[in-house]
Each structure stands twice: as C-alpha cells, then as structure tokens.
Amino acid sequence: MKKYIGVDIGGTTIKAALVSHDGEIIRRSTIPTKPTRPYSEVAEDIAAQIAKLKEGEEVEGIGVGCPGIVDSSRGYVEYSCNLYWTGVPLAEELGKLTGLKVRVCNDANAAALGEARFGAGMGFTDTAFITLGTGVGGGFVVDGKMFEGYRGLGAEVGHMVIRTGGVKCTCGRRGCFEAYASATALIRDTEFAMKNDLNSKMWEFVGGDLNKVDGRTSFECAKAGDVTAREVVDNYIKYLAEGIANIINIFRCQAVIIGGGISAQGEYLTVPLQRKVDALRYGGEDSLRTEIVVASLGNNAGILGAASLLME
Numbered sequence: 138m139k140k141y142i143g144v145d146i147g148g149t150t151i152k153a154a155l156v157s158h159d160g161e162i163i164r165r166s167t168i169p170t171k172p173t174r175p176y177s178e179v180a181e182d183i184a185a186q187i188a189k190l191k192e193g194e195e196v197e198g199i200g201v202g203c204p205g206i207v208d209s210s211r212g213y214v215e216y217s218c219n220l221y222w223t224g225v226p227l228a229e230e231l232g233k234l235t236g237l238k239v240r241v242c243n244d245a246n247a248a249a250l251g252e253a254r255f256g257a258g259m260g261f262t263d264t265a266f267i268t269l270g271t272g273v274g275g276g277f278v279v280d281g282k283m284f285e286g287y288r289g290l291g292a293e294v295g296h297m298v299i300r301t302g303g304v305k306c307t308c309g310r311r312g313c314f315e316a317y318a319s320a321t322a323l324i325r326d327t328e329f330a331m332k333n334d335l336n337s338k339m340w341e342f343v344g345g346d347l348n349k350v351d352g353r354t355s356f357e358c359a360k361a362g363d364v365t366a367r368e369v370v371d372n373y374i375k376y377l378a379e380g381i382a383n384i385i386n387i388f389r390c391q392a393v394i395i396g397g398g399i400s401a402q403g404e405y406l407t408v409p410l411q412r413k414v415d416a417l418r419y420g421g422e423d424s425l426r427t428e429i430v431v432a433s434l435g436n437n438a439g440i441l442g443a444a445s446l447l448m449e
C-alpha cells in the first residue's frame with residue numbers, strides 16, 4: 138500500500154506522521170516550532186523530522202497544513218501571523234531539502250479534508266467542517282475535493298456576517314459568525330450572564346472566579362437545570378444555527394462536521410442544533426436534509442488531510 142507524509146504546522150509544535158493510503162497513522166513525531174527563528178531553520182527541522190519518519194520506507198510525497206494565507210497552487214505561504222512568515226516558498230524549500238513532491242494548504246482546509254476522507258465525513262462527497270475554538274475555522278469539501286477559493290483565499294467561514302452592526306470581530310468587521318459562535322464568544326456571553334445573575338449556579342461551578350469560566354461552564358450548568366446557563370446555551374446555539382444554515386444554503390452539503398472544544402458536548406449540542414438548522418435552511422424541513430455530526434479525528438484531522446493532498 139502507498140505511503141505518504143502528513144505534516145501539521147502549528148505555532149507551538151509541528152506534528153508529522155507516516156500515513157498509509159487508507160488513512161492509518163503508521164508512526165508519528167512532534168517537534169517544537171520555535172516560530173520566532175528564520176523560516177529556513179524551521180524547514181530544515183521539518184526535513185530532518187521527515188527523514189526519520191520515512192526511514193526504510195518508500196513514500197509518495199509530503200502534504201503540509203500550515204496556518205495563515207496559503208496559496209496551495211504554488212505551495213506558497215503568503216502570510217502566517219502564528220509563524221511570523223511572509224512570502225515563504227514552503228513547497229519549494231521542503232522539496233529541495235527532501236527530494237520529494239510537496240503540497241501545502243491552509244491547516245483548517247487540511248483538517249476539513251481529513252475529516253471528509255477518513256473521519257466523520259466518510260461516505261459523503263460534500264461536507265463542511267467547522268471548528269468551534271478560540272475562533273471559528275473550517276473548510277469545505279465539494280464533490281470529494283477541497284474548496285479553497287481563488288488562490289486558496291476563500292473558505293473563511295468564521296468571517297461571514299450573521300448580524301450587521303453586531304459584535305466587533307478580530308478581523309475588523311462587525312457581526313461575524315466567529316464573534317458569536319466561537320468558544321471565545323461563548324465565554325464572553327457566559328461571563329456577561331453571570332454578572333447579571335449573581336444567583337446562577339455557574340458561580341458555584343467556577344468557584345466564584347470569573348477567570349475559570351470556559352466553554353463548558355454554561356453547558357454543564359444548563360444540564361444541571363440552571364435557567365441563566367440554559368439561556369446562554371440556547372442563545373449560542375441560535376447563532377450557530379444561523380451560520381450553519383447560511384453554509385447549507387450555499388453549499389447544500391450532505392453533512393456539517395463540528396469540531397473544536399465545544400463539539401465535546403456531543404448530542405447535547407447537535408440535537409437542538411439540528412432541529413434549528415432544519416427549520417432555518419432554504420426549503421425548510423421538507424428539503425434535502427444535511428446531517429450535523431461531531432468530528433471524529435481530533436488532532437489527527439490535520440495530519441491525515443495533509444497526507445491526503447497527495448492521494449489524488
């Protein structure tokens with residue numbers, strides 16, 4: 138069976154693995170990124186990491202997922218704020234160092250491809266992947282292929298506006314999906330609700346310390362019957378559903394795959410979310426249904442998606 142190298146570059150660590158054609162991770166390694174040094178040093182470390190992983194093996198090539206704006210047609214990292222890179226010819230550089238074929242894409246798009254091919258999206262041709270973390274990231278797979286927009290600049294799902302004039306987003310606009318559906322937004326809204334209800338069970342849950350509020354606080358206290366927590370969760374799911382319905386109206390994907398920390402809520406999140414999305418999407422409840430499912434690959438999605446860039 139053919140083998141590939143998948144690399145997932147993050148701001149803190151670089152994860153890489155030797156991956157089989159059916160998406161099995163044969164062996165893996167993690168090295169520190171140390172992103173403040175020149176990119177050529179990072180590339181040399183990745184090449185050394187790959188050399189160890191492929192020892193004694195024949196591999197088809199290297200796929201890399203990288204944070205930031207990545208022109209996948211040229212394997213070029215236009216800009217990455219996590220890595221402090223501007224204009225890095227990563228595919229060319231790694232190709233020279235390893236003698237292998239290299240493809241590079243944005244890390245969220247790689248994760249979307251990984252989940253589509255080997256995770257919760259298996260069996261579907263059209264999927265959207267949304268990660269609910271510090272921000273809202275994700276990607277689209279259309280007819281089995283990654284959709285990135287011209288030069289890989291599209292698929293910025295977190296930055297569609299769902300509320301004109303709404304909360305300020307990190308991108309500079311107001312009312313973006315990310316400003317309502319990220320874990321950061323949920324934490325902000327949880328804290329706000331707690332300040333307005335000093336009797337909420339959420340105070341006890343965090344030991345009276347607002348700094349201990351996280352993406353679980355409102356969900357766990359809602360499950361325990363706290364009315365204020367329930368309102369926070371309902372409001373969060375309402376905005377999440379608006380954004381997902383927009384995505385479905387454009388792509389009419391077969392499944393929307395939810396990843397990131399908040400997806401750990403499982404059916405407590407997906408069941409009410411599915412109900413709301415079913416009612417909101419174009420054509421309503423009678424139209425073709427899009428399943429909302431939880432991502433299944435966790436941190437491996439990026440590596441597997443990157444490796445699969447070479448599988449076409």
Ligand SMILES: [Zn+2]
Pocket residue numbers: 295296297306307308309310313315
């Ligand atoms: Zn934005």
